[in-house]
Amino acid sequence: MSTVFTNANIFDGIKDEITKDAWFLVDDDGKISETGTGTAPTASETVDLNGQYVMPGLINAHTHVSLDPNTHDGDGFADIVTVTVRSVEHLRQLLKSGVTYVRGCGSSYGVDRILAKLQREGKLEKVPQIMPSGAPMTMSGGHGILFHGGNVTDSPDEMRKQVRENFADGAQCTKVMATGGVMSINDNMVQPQLKIPEIAVAVEETHSKGSIVAAHAEANPGIMNALKAKVDSIEHGDYLTDEEIQMMVDQGTYLTPTLLVVQSMVDHSDELPDWEAQKNAEVKEAGFRNFRKAYKAGVKLTLGTDAGCPFTNFDETPKEFEIMVDQLGMTNFDALSSSHNSATLMKLGEYGELAAGKYADFLVLKDNPLADVKAVQQEDKQVYQAGQRQF
Secondary structure, eight states: OOEEEEEEEEOOSSSSSOEEEEEEEEOTTSBEEEEEESSOOOOSEEEEOTTOEEEEOEEEEEEOTTSOTTSSSTTTTSOHHHHHHHHHHHHHHHHHHTEEEEEESOOGGGHHHHHHHHHHTTSSOSSOEEEOOOSOEEOTTSGGGGTTTOEEOOSHHHHHHHHHHHHHTTOSSEEEEOBOOTTOTTOOTTSBOSOHHHHHHHHHHHHHTTOOEEEEEOSTTHHHHHHHTTOSEEEEOTTOOHHHHHHHHHHTOEEEOOHHHHHHHHHTGGGSOHHHHHHHHHHHHHHHHHHHHHHHHTOOBOOOOOBTBTTOOTTOTTHHHHHHHHHHOOOHHHHHHHHHHHHHHTTOTTSSSOSTTSBOOEEEESSOTTTOGGGGGOTTOEEEETTEEOO
């Protein structure tokens, strides 16, 4: 059964413009087969969008669905039943907010791997599609212990085995911990954790699967280690240097700045332990300055919020765009394009764009997101996956 959506103002995710009085035809495979303006073709069903604005569904490339954002440490050591139940609820919050595809960047017990399988089999409804990473690869005592211990690896050989086993258990990408982080009390960002030979093996094994490696890397020498190991994306990257920014441009490495988590922790600093609030304040001062430099230099920024970390809720992904514009000086179009960058990073060739041959994952908004990037924050937006309305 085909459905034609008519009377739409479309931002296709690629061009910095709105196509007015537009229509698009969705076939029963959930893909867009035709687009156009003016008189729409005949279809089994017609949906009149009444002149509202349509844009691609959001692709959040940095989430932790197993964590509890109402705690300072994510409560990553909760029992597996608690972790699973809240993960499903968090996924539904993400979809309702407009996120139609997520990349997991670490989950307790690796539950995102099973949830992704259930979603693909049609046994888990009203959630985004999921690219799971399982638990992150971390050294003994490293930052990844927040995820029920993580996948501990202390040598290149151990890394090779852990990555292979993780993919065998359903992972579709890899997360490595190259530095300490804000949320762990016993380390800091300038302490390198996994080293170049270990990360390089993770890259080799993951690339052999046709997939990608994300590196938690906040400061140096960890950021440089991750870049030398040729990871696909730097997550956070708060203390990027000019040299590293140029390396990212040259290598095509993506940057996921996760602005929302930094701002949320600043806003709730009185609810955090002093050591955590202080580390986060330092990260914001350095990070936002360096992200502006990276953006101006041409580094490709992706959309990722670190949802699940302290006070970073799963229904707030659209706020990342606002911070990109207000704090980094990005244009509305460039901020919105970070979602398409996430699709490109994640090798999702059939997502992130409204065009023939792409899946009809889209949002329906009352206002123009190119004119006001906060339009995507609309609470009662319509959310479609494969041409079917979910919210």
